[in-house]
Amino acid sequence: MDKAVGVLALQGAYQKHIDMLHALGVPAHTVRQPHELDDCFALIIPGGESTTISLLIQKNGLYKPIKAFAENHPVMGVCAGMIMMATEVDDDRVTPLGLIPFKALRNHYGRQVHSFTTDIELDFDSKGPAFPAIFIRAPGVDKLSDDVQTLARNNNNDEAVIISKGHHLALSFHPELTDDTRIHAYWLSHFSSS
Amino acid sequence: MNDRPDTNQDSFAVKIGLAEMLKGGAIMDVTNAEQARIAEDAGACAVMALERIPADIRRDGGVARMSDPEMIQQIKDTVSIPVMAKCRIGHFAEAQVLEALEVDFIDESEVLTPADEANHIYKHNFKVPFVCGATNLGEALRRIGEGAAMMRTKGEAGSGNIVEAVRHMRALQDEMKRLTTLGQEQLMAVAKDLGAPYDLVCYVAEHGKLPVPNFSAGGIATPADAALVRQLGAEAVFVGSGIFKSDDPAARAAAVVKATTHYDDPAILLEVSRGLQPGMKGLEMSEIPEEERLAVRGW
Numbered sequence: 001m002d003k004a005v006g007v008l009a010l011q012g013a014y015q016k017h018i019d020m021l022h023a024l025g026v027p028a029h030t031v032r033q034p035h036e037l038d039d040c041f042a043l044i045i046p047g048g049e050s051t052t053i054s055l056l057i058q059k060n061g062l063y064k065p066i067k068a069f070a071e072n073h074p075v076m077g078v079c080a081g082m083i084m085m086a087t088e089v090d091d092d093r094v095t096p097l098g099l100i101p102f103k104a105l106r107n108h109y110g111r112q113v114h115s116f117t118t119d120i121e122l123d124f125d126s127k128g129p130a131f132p133a134i135f136i137r138a139p140g141v142d143k144l145s146d147d148v149q150t151l152a153r154n155n156n157n158d159e160a161v162i163i164s165k166g167h168h169l170a171l172s173f174h175p176e177l178t179d180d181t182r183i184h185a186y187w188l189s190h191f192s193s194s
Numbered sequence: 195m196n197d198r199p200d201t202n203q204d205s206f207a208v209k210i211g212l213a214e215m216l217k218g219g220a221i222m223d224v225t226n227a228e229q230a231r232i233a234e235d236a237g238a239c240a241v242m243a244l245e246r247i248p249a250d251i252r253r254d255g256g257v258a259r260m261s262d263p264e265m266i267q268q269i270k271d272t273v274s275i276p277v278m279a280k281c282r283i284g285h286f287a288e289a290q291v292l293e294a295l296e297v298d299f300i301d302e303s304e305v306l307t308p309a310d311e312a313n314h315i316y317k318h319n320f321k322v323p324f325v326c327g328a329t330n331l332g333e334a335l336r337r338i339g340e341g342a343a344m345m346r347t348k349g350e351a352g353s354g355n356i357v358e359a360v361r362h363m364r365a366l367q368d369e370m371k372r373l374t375t376l377g378q379e380q381l382m383a384v385a386k387d388l389g390a391p392y393d394l395v396c397y398v399a400e401h402g403k404l405p406v407p408n409f410s411a412g413g414i415a416t417p418a419d420a421a422l423v424r425q426l427g428a429e430a431v432f433v434g435s436g437i438f439k440s441d442d443p444a445a446r447a448a449a450v451v452k453a454t455t456h457y458d459d460p461a462i463l464l465e466v467s468r469g470l471q472p473g474m475k476g477l478e479m480s481e482i483p484e485e486e487r488l489a490v491r492g493w
Contacts, residue, residue, distance in 0.1 A: 010455050011219040011239050015429075032456060047215050049239045049275050056237050056455065059448075080215070093234075093274060112212050112276065112298035113321045117204040136211040137276070137298075177211050 005188075006031040006040035008066075010056035012048020012080060016176035020184050034065040042074040042167075042191070045081030047136065047174055050106060053080050054094040063095070070099050074167035074191045076184075082170040083139050090142075100165045101145035108140030108172075120161060120173075123151045124186050131180060133161065133173035141172065167191040209323035209343035212276065212298065213407040216240055216344075216430050220420065220454045221409075222447060223247050223434040226265070227272040233437070236447035240276040240299070242432065243269040248305045248352030249435035249474065252486065258306040260288040263295050270297070278325070283492050284310025286319075293322045299344070301325050302337075304491035305351045305434075314492065317341030327411065329362045329489055331369035331398070332388030336493075338406055339391040345404055347428070348489040349412015352435050354476025356419045358489055359412045363426045366408070373399040412489070415440075415473045417453030417466045424457035441471035 005021050007014045009030035021028035021044075031037055043066065045053070057063050069075075077085035077099075086096040086104035096104065109115070115137060119130035131152070141160045144150070152162040152171075162171040162183070167190060175183040219239025224230040230241050245261040246254065260281050270277045276298035281288035283302055288309075292300050302315055304327055317324040318341035327348035328334035334345045347366070349359030373384060373395065381399055385392040397405050410428030414420055415436035423431060431454055433447075440446045449466040456462035484490075 009218065011217070011237075013214045013217060015217065016214060032459075048217075049215065049219065051234065051274050052219060052237055052239045055235075056451070059237065059452070060455075091274060106274065111296045112323065113293065113296050115208045115212065117208060134207055134211050136208065136215055174211060174214075177207065177214060 003027055003039045003041065004029050006037055006043045008043065008045045008053070008057075008062075008081070010048075010060060010062075011052050012046045013078075013174065013176055014046045017044050017046050017078075017184075020176050020181055024181055024185055024188070026188060033060065034062055037065055037069050040069070040073065042076070042188070043069060045075065045077040045084050046176070047079035047081060050080035050083040050089075050139075051091070051093045053084060054096075057084070058095065063097070067097055070097065070168065074169070074187070075099055076169045076171075076187050078171055078176065079136065079138060079174060082172055085168065085170040088143065099168050100148055100163060100170055102141055102148060102163065103143040105140035105142055107137050109135060109138050112137055118154065118156060120152050120155060122162070122182065122186075125182055128182065131175070131182065132178050133175075134177050135173045138172045205321065206318070206341070206343065210406050212323055213325070213344035216276070216409075217407055218455060219430050220447075220451045221278065221430065221432045222437055223432075224269060225438070227268045229438055229443070230269045230273045232444050233447055234273045234275055236444060237451035238275065238447065239430070240278055241269060241273060242278045242280065242301065242434075243297075244280055247435045247438060248488070249354070249439050250352075251305060252352040252488075260285070260291065260306070263291060266292075266295060266297060280306055281315075282306040283308040284313050284315060286315045289315055289320060289324075293320055297322065299323050299325055302342075303327065304348055304488045308491050314340055317343075325409070327489075327492070328366065330365045331373075332390045333493065334366060334404060335388065335390035335394040335398070338394055338404065342406065344407050344409060346409040346411040346432055347423070349410070349414070350479065350482065351412045351488050353413045353479070353482065354415040354436060354439070354474040355479060356413045356415070356422065357479060359410050359414065359423055360426065362412075362489070363410055363423055363428060367427050370398050370402055370404070374402045414450070415476060416470075417449045418463060420450050420453045421457040421463050424454060430454070436474055439474035446470055446473065
């Protein structure tokens, strides 16, 4: 039975996502092995180091199980997780899952000293307050396919920072590091209601 | 590109953000590009670039300083994961050099010879985040007050002996738990006793944890060591001499990474602990004279 949101917990900011899902009243648990996907109705791939997470997905035998899971379950990828969602990455140390057709550019904004925060507007909550987006060694988005929706842009350079296709969502910044649950809530409502 | 955070608070959130991304991972000491590649291939989430690993610093003696920026640059050019580097306690000019080099994290480390016996670096002045070591809660909160975005146990670096890291993690966790049981009227007295900033004491009393990620370092030599400190509350581990002082660094590095991820799964810990070549020999604490202990550096 599909009961919980799984959060891939090989490495990275997984606990913050679990805390945020719990704050929304949604059951959530860690996923470190394939069988832990069995009772999940959705999966979050959190931020962390993309080369590390990619490697650990392979070493823990999760690559094919996650791809199969994503065929009929929603997946949200954040930062490193966004890179994993891509069909193409500008670094062959990462083997992406290919869930959303775009090319991910690793460390697009540079190293840690160039990490930043900025307010962004959410297309799905255009009347609401701006979202305090935290970008940590964040990826960029290139070669976006026409069938991919852009749900938010960086005001400073107009680049897409939230994209979606079907029930999959990918974002280059970190909502789990704030107290603002709107993006998680939007993703959950998007497919729970359809 | 807007890379200047608007406020100091934003800037601190960005620094803590990178520390959050390193959670659940293993950060490994490396002394050259080849070791950095081995660490990355094994699944390390970051590397610490330094000229000599702590076990060799301990053996060689003399003054241990910031590493040659050229060596750090080569490691940055080799791996895609974050690169950290160490500066001496209180040596803010070394930290300025490392920031200009754009390392991703600076460890103001007791492993190097302290430059200032009275003061640590005022870390809020930097854009690059800092990690500092602590042996207890008061020390951790003083470093966070100065702007550290990540804490780690000091342990006893280069000893291959986990006992000090365990002592420090337990001391920290015990003190944090105790604070959650106290009344508000008791917290100023606690701040006085600990020598810690009052607002941070209040934060710990309310949340039962540090306001920044809390990792473990110092003496981790085996996969089971990594699992032990994770189960005691460390959110990630630093592995120093334990990897490249062992007989098969690549296999040991991969095993430590897996043990860090699956820290509470004994079946996997068993699997990764089997058949490793001998680990570093290590030192019993009584073999290390008081004046050669690193954990007592800083305050």
